[in-house]
Amino acid sequence: MKGRLHSIETMGLVDGPGIRTVIFLQGCPLRCAYCHNPDSQTMFSNREITPEEVLNIARRYKKYYDRSGGGITFSGGECLLQGEFLLETLKLLKAEGFNTAIDTTGYGKEEYFKEILKYVDTVILDIKHFDNIGYKDLTGVNMNGFYKFLSYLDDFTGKLWIRHVMVPGITDNEESIYKLFDRIAYLADKIDRIEILPYHTMALDKYEALGREYRLKDVPEMDANKAMEYQEILTNLLKDEKQRVINTKRII
Template identity: 40%
Template sequence: MTTGRVHSWDLSTGVDGPGTRFVAFLAGCPLRCLYCQNPDTWHMRDGRESTVDGLLSTVRGFAGFVRAAGGGLTVSGGEPLLQPRFTRALLAGARELGLHTALDTSGALGARADDALLDATDLVLLDIKRWNPAGYRRLTGGELRPTLDFADRLARRGTSMWLRYVLVPGVTDDLDEIGGLAAFAAGLGTVERVDVLPFHRLGAGKYDRLGLPFPLRDTEPPSAGLLERARARFREAGLETL
């Protein structure tokens, strides 16, 4: 019986893949992004032990509705590739139910995704957080190269991708850097769209409850004009943005 640590389980529409979707938020993440809104998912101990069969039994009861709505199942986090065996089994089980499948990941642990896991994945929601390696390290505490290698691998496989980019004033808003990322993304050939997501401070209360400092507590969300300029950089590279 395949088990894993799950933080939460939800239904969403449109953000975590096409249509109405079941979203499994797995526990544990190797990165510490300055803008993270879910510090309660950082540690494996923060999740509850769950079985693939148990989760899929819930999905099975609503599978007809979800299929009719053009949706499916997304495995997110935290970082789902911290638990690759569990993630693979969830995606494969959803595929057997005839559901569209999506993997929501930073790509930092992309090397852990074996071919069987990716064979069970229809769409990868890939969060490329910055294009500058030093800036990426300051933002996340990790290295950019594994994510870019994973993106290249997905492109070679012909795997569809939606890119995620969180726009933070003073942190990820350099338009030339965004232009570099846009050129890379356009060159992959399988990026269907780019979601430029405005930074917000809605997770600040979680930091307070956990007794943790929120590094960007005093950072304002981006203006509508800045959002449009960032999205324009992706469109100039021939990419669809949201």
């Protein structure tokens, strides 16, 4: 079995806990207006990789993982699109005790979701927008797939990281923040952190090289300080909801 590979980052520091090797798989069903890897969207790739090759890479960097609490993260594109390959690779990694994470929008081959989540320590869930109209405008698809994936998180026992790319003029307001949190509040006891990623235009050159139009070329980059302010609001909402859940359990 082989997976279609986009690229590999061997010393990732932001895609899960500790030092990580990030395996970027090829292919994505979304067409996000601000996608920073547009060349990863199609399933075409000149590079392939086997589960055993991923395992050998993990073994090579094991000492860094052990010292930092790191491991292997699968990203993309959309890693869930190659569900069979992902599942078999995760099984090999977990059999040798490696920490695993997936960075996902929740779109992929649903028949593998349940089994995949059994072998994942951290799910990094990228939420594009809080309502169906805005979601489809930004990604080209509706939120049905996202909600299907959410339903599988009910039984997930690992950690959940929430990420949202905040785009000026679209989601950079408090109303969006509160509506976004409403979508995930019921998962508060599983959520380990929430991150607001400020929109940037670093992918513009890639679109030009591919001869593709960049839909948000006239949108300014998001102010990092403003993004941190919104992240703090979300973090406080999460803390309050976690405390509410604890208090409710005490009463019961």
